[in-house]
Amino acid sequence: MTDTAVSARGLLAEFSAAGVLAWADVHPAQQLTHLFGETDERVQLAIALTVRALRSGSICLEWSRIRDLGLGEDAVAEVPPELWPEEAGWLAALRASPAVRVGDGGPGERPLRLVDDALYLERHFGDQESVRLALLTRLAGTGDDTGATGQDDAITLALSHRVSVIAGGPGTGKTHTIRRLIEQLRVDEPDALVALAAPTGKAAARMTESLAPSAFTAVTLHTLLGWRPGSRNRFVHDATNPLPHDVVVVDETSMVSMLLMARLLAALKPAARLVLVGDPDQLASVDAGSVLADITKAPATRGVVARLERNYRFDGTIAALARAIRAGEADAALGVLADGGEHVSLVDGADAAASLRERVVGPGVRLLEAAASGSVGAALTALEEHRLLCGHRRGPFGVQHWTRQVVSWLAEAAPGWAADGELAVARPVMMTVNAPEFGLHNGDTGVVIAGPDGPRAWFREGTTVVSHSPFVLEGLATLHAMTVHKAQGSQFGHVSVVLPPVGSPLLTRELLYTAVTRAERSVLLLGNEDAVREAIGHPARRMSGLARRLS
Numbered sequence: 001m002t003d004t005a006v007s008a009r010g011l012l013a014e015f016s017a018a019g020v021l022a023w024a025d026v027h028p029a030q031q032l033t034h035l036f037g038e039t040d041e042r043v044q045l046a047i048a049l050t051v052r053a054l055r056s057g058s059i060c061l062e063w064s065r066i067r068d069l070g071l072g073e074d075a076v077a078e079v080p081p082e083l084w085p086e087e088a089g090w091l092a093a094l095r096a097s098p099a100v101r102v103g104d105g106g107p108g109e110r111p112l113r114l115v116d117d118a119l120y121l122e123r124h125f126g127d128q129e130s131v132r133l134a135l136l137t138r139l140a141g142t143g144d145d146t147g148a149t150g151q152d153d154a155i156t157l158a159l160s161h162r163v164s165v166i167a168g169g170p171g172t173g174k175t176h177t178i179r180r181l182i183e184q185l186r187v188d189e190p191d192a193l194v195a196l197a198a199p200t201g202k203a204a205a206r207m208t209e210s211l212a213p214s215a216f217t218a219v220t221l222h223t224l225l226g227w228r229p230g231s232r233n234r235f236v237h238d239a240t241n242p243l244p245h246d247v248v249v250v251d252e253t254s255m256v257s258m259l260l261m262a263r264l265l266a267a268l269k270p271a272a273r274l275v276l277v278g279d280p281d282q283l284a285s286v287d288a289g290s291v292l293a294d295i296t297k298a299p300a301t302r303g304v305v306a307r308l309e310r311n312y313r314f315d316g317t318i319a320a321l322a323r324a325i326r327a328g329e330a331d332a333a334l335g336v337l338a339d340g341g342e343h344v345s346l347v348d349g350a351d352a353a354a355s356l357r358e359r360v361v362g363p364g365v366r367l368l369e370a371a372a373s374g375s376v377g378a379a380l381t382a383l384e385e386h387r388l389l390c391g392h393r394r395g396p397f398g399v400q401h402w403t404r405q406v407v408s409w410l411a412e413a414a415p416g417w418a419a420d421g422e423l424a425v426a427r428p429v430m431m432t433v434n435a436p437e438f439g440l441h442n443g444d445t446g447v448v449i450a451g452p453d454g455p456r457a458w459f460r461e462g463t464t465v466v467s468h469s470p471f472v473l474e475g476l477a478t479l480h481a482m483t484v485h486k487a488q489g490s491q492f493g494h495v496s497v498v499l500p501p502v503g504s505p506l507l508t509r510e511l512l513y514t515a516v517t518r519a520e521r522s523v524l525l526l527g528n529e530d531a532v533r534e535a536i537g538h539p540a541r542r543m544s545g546l547a548r549r550l551s
């Protein structure tokens with residue numbers, strides 16, 4: 001019996017037993033209802049489900065979608081239909097609850113809020129309202145423009161509006177457009193103060209790199225806003241102490257949470273222009289929200305969204321596959337996979353393992369040879385040649401399992417491959433935490449190579465390479481496979497993807513799209529047609545009221 005089952009009673013216990021709720025959902029629900037004198041267990045359940053939805057990235061719990069609430073990676077279970085409370089009565093209980101504020105008027109003193117048949121924790125409704133109202137203010141006077149689809153128009157839009165969006169898949173020239181935007185600003189408004197920012201350190205580093213040799217340095221949003229150590233949500237810059245910048249460009253905006261977007265918007269001076277750049281079809285932020293996707297599809301923003309469509313980088317078949325996935329066309333995607341030739345393929349069963357082995361062993365042996373001869377550049381190039389991605393971390397479809405598999409293939413194929421020892425030479429590594437003191441970011445990858453004074457972990461930094469003793473790098477982990485989430489924002493020559501199994505809550509359209517678009521030259525999907533169909537048929541659709549209310 002789990003902790004949850006011991007302490008929860010009634011509906012909470014039943015939903016916990018079914019694997020939908022965890023202690024982290026049940027506990028706050030019990031506390032809040034106790035605090036506000038609420039005894040109706042349907043209200044308790046609604047709160048626990050809202051916290052559950054929040055844990056999987058939703059800002060609110062939409063009543064119409066309550067039954068397809070995403071289940072956790074480890075909790076594949078279903079609630080017997082008869083356990084769900086009758087809906088009209090359930091909503092009525094919430095409306096009558098002393099813990100729930102009904103409607104969208106001013107800040108509430110109650111911890112929950114029911115608006116448009118969606119239940120929010122008050123704090124998250126507050127963040128969403130901050131984003132919505134700040135955007136509406138910035139959109140005032142935009143008129144009925146129809147947006148844009150080309151790079152030139154995107155620049156014009158960005159320069160002439162207080163908020164705009166440049167949306168596009170990989171290779172559609174988003175970075176190229178940012179560069180041109182900055183160049184134009186330099187000419188037209190040489191005194192304008194411009195900030196470039198991204199949600200993660202890695203994305204900021206990549207932005208700086210891709211804008212070189214311009215003198216611009218991108219920073220993380222936390223750095224831009226002036227993060228206060230020990231506080232997640234309070235920054236030096238806010239409405240009372242706004243940022244001095246005239247133009248703020250944010251890259252990889254799909255990874256920005258609702259909370260951070262609220263703080264950013266609050267910290268802009270009124271006349272500043274905010275340019276949000278990113279791919280709204282990719283996986284969303286780790287923290288709750290789907291802000292870029294919401295903003296891009298909201299009726300009120302139509303006039304300020306530039307959707308870049310033309311692909312300047314991809315081989316035709318990868319682009320065609322990505323397009324079909326994005327459009328939700330499973331037949332078209334399977335068609336591309338069926339005759340994709342060497343660039344895209346779908347394999348299952350024993351063939352899958354054999355195909356993957358082939359893709360892993362070549363670059364693995366090249367990595368080993370380069371590392372053994374001390375060729376840092378060649379070793380790092382071999383590392384980027386191919387990347388194995390998994391949806392899951394654990395279990396037979398997860399990173400851990402496949403890492404062991406790859407290690408054993410490499411050991412068979414190359415007797416010199418030292419699978420033993422934590423810091424074996426040629427060991428591919430990844431940082432799993434940020435280490436600003438070393439200039440390294442969570443997700444940075446490198447290779448361990450023997451040096452005269454012991455092993456060194458080598459990483460690329462822009463156009464050069466840097467090394468550190470692996471013994472001083474906390475959070476350095478072996479890398480033979482990584483999650484699709486971790487790979488967001490990176491690209492590799494060849495990509496192989498272990499699809500989550502049919503029925504997995506991680507098998508979504510965004511996961512498949514993000515995985516496929518990491519590849520520059522070829523992508524191999526390991527799984528079957530059903531998994532591809534299911535992924536494409538399941539857009540992650542985080543619950544959020546922003547798009548609906550932004551009109």
Ligand SMILES: Nc1ncnc2c1ncn2[C@@H]1O[C@H](COP(=O)(O)OP(=O)(O)OP(=O)(O)O)[C@@H](O)[C@H]1O
Nearest residue numbers: 151168169170171172173174175176177312313491
């Ligand atoms: N208008 C253009 N004319 C010629 N080449 C272009 C144009 N726009 C982009 N490119 C080229 O296409 C490639 C992809 O562009 P870019 O890196 O800007 O795309 P992106 O959308 O930022 O991709 P990612 O999301 O992967 O960073 C680059 O090599 C870039 O130089």
